[in-house]
Amino acid sequence: MRIGELAQRAGTTTRTLRYYESRGLLPARRAVNGYRAYGEEDLRLLRQIRLLQDFGFELEETRPFVDCLRAGHPSGDSCPASLEVYRRKLAEIDECLARLQAVREQVQGQLLRAQVEASAEHPGEPLCEVKPNAASNEWVEGN
Amino acid sequence: MRIGELAQRAGTTTRTLRYYESRGLLPARRAVNGYRAYGEEDLRLLRQIRLLQDFGFELEETRPFVDCLRAGHPSGDSCPASLEVYRRKLAEIDECLARLQAVREQVQGQLLRAQVEASAEHPGEPLCEVKPNAASNEWVEGN
DNA sequence: GTAGACCTTGACGCCGACGTCAAGGCCAGC
DNA sequence: GCTGGCCTTGACGTCGGCGTCAAGGTCTAC
Known part of the structure; x- marks a missing residue:
């Protein structure tokens, strides 16, 4: 070949x-x-x-x-060295997930705060147009 | 300055x-x-x-x-363009988290399978030395 | 007047996993 | 024998966010 x-x-x-x-x-x-x-x-x-x-x-x-x-x-992965790489990688992934989730919360918090402040400047515009309960999810996962 | x-x-x-x-x-x-x-x-x-x-x-x-x-x-972040960046970034982070978690599960699965197969080749060595219940966590989060 | 601590622009280096182009060799089919 | 498709090596480009070095100008303190 x-x-x-x-x-x-x-x-x-x-x-x-x-x-x-x-x-x-x-x-x-x-x-x-x-x-x-x-x-x-x-x-x-x-x-x-x-x-x-x-x-x-x-x-x-x-x-x-x-x-x-x-x-x-x-x-x-039948060898110890391969398993060790698996374990190291899992640890790396977990660290990465933790960092990413922490950042996600920070950004989410910033977004919510900024939106509230924006709505305070323009009281006429509602924070949510359709469903009050699902709103925070819509903002995050929407388009 | x-x-x-x-x-x-x-x-x-x-x-x-x-x-x-x-x-x-x-x-x-x-x-x-x-x-x-x-x-x-x-x-x-x-x-x-x-x-x-x-x-x-x-x-x-x-x-x-x-x-x-x-x-x-x-x-x-008092401007719409900034909020839009927040939202886009949240979506990106969510995608990244999803991918990372999927990979984590794959790798975890591979590791467990490989360890089981290894233990089948060497029946004398136990899968877990100390605590059977916390074992899967030890493998992942331990050093 | 000179040492040395700051500043300037310019330019190359880095990292990883390749993409892409150049110039040319090998081989099958017509 | 010639076209076209495969192959070869070599070398530079990509992406982001700077690090690092070089050669030189500016200002302060002694």
């Missing part, structure tokens, strides 16, 4: 594959004409990488999973 | 202030010697920018707030 086919089957681009190879993540055998030659196993490795990338893992963080697969294990 | 003092009082750097000026966000008057000259009002504008930046707003998104303050309004 050449690079174009592998890229297509994995839903990515040839540029990406060459980039992974340049990082030492997915080296390729070479045909006599110099073309990169991949096998089905490479497709598995690549799919593992793409999955983690889609999760937001950095490229370096996928390396233990690829190494694990290449070592013959049934799945990329 | 010169650039160094303003930067210090706002807890940022001169490089940052020059960058904001290059973006047209915080232009400065000039003294006869060419030095940038700022007033107390500029400090207010700058603090508004920094607050939003700390929230994760992009620089361009702070512009309506700065314009609003500069127009004489009591706070940067």
Whole structure:
């Protein structure tokens, strides 16, 4: 299998594959004409990488999973190093969620305060036009 | 007030202030010697920018707030354009939170599955060493 | 008059994961 | 033999928000 086919089957681009190879993540055998030659196993490795990338893992963080697969294990997370990456990532995600939720509350508070102040300057305009109870949700999740 | 003092009082750097000026966000008057000259009002504008930046707003998104303050309004979010940015940002944050929580569940699921499979290969090692009930939390939030 | 603390503009560096273009080699089909 | 589709390496561009360095001007204190 050449690079174009592998890229297509994995839903990515040839540029990406060459980039992974340049990082030492997915080296390729070479045909006599110099073309990169991949096998089905490479497709598995690549799919593992793409999955983690889609999760937001950095490229370096996928390396233990690829190494694990290449070592013959049934799945990329069959090795302690991969599990450790999972745990670290979960901790990172939790931190990120906490920060994001804190910011959300801040912004929400600012918005509500500013809207109240605006309504105080223009008493004729109502805070909510339709449903008083669902109003705060409408403002947040509406268009 | 010169650039160094303003930067210090706002807890940022001169490089940052020059960058904001290059973006047209915080232009400065000039003294006869060419030095940038700022007033107390500029400090207010700058603090508004920094607050939003700390929230994760992009620089361009702070512009309506700065314009609003500069127009004489009591706070940067007294203008409709600012409120609109608040709302857009809340929507973005909600999207981000949803994506992050979905990923969290995926990763968590992968981790649990992988750990179970690992324990199946090495039946002698227990899944949890101490407290069975708090185990899943320990794995996530522990160091 | 000189050290040194401030200021100026200009320009390159950084980070990650590629996109995109250039110049050229390889191979199949007509 | 020639067109067109694939492949090669190399190198620069992208995005945001600055950091950092260079070369030089300005002002104050001694």
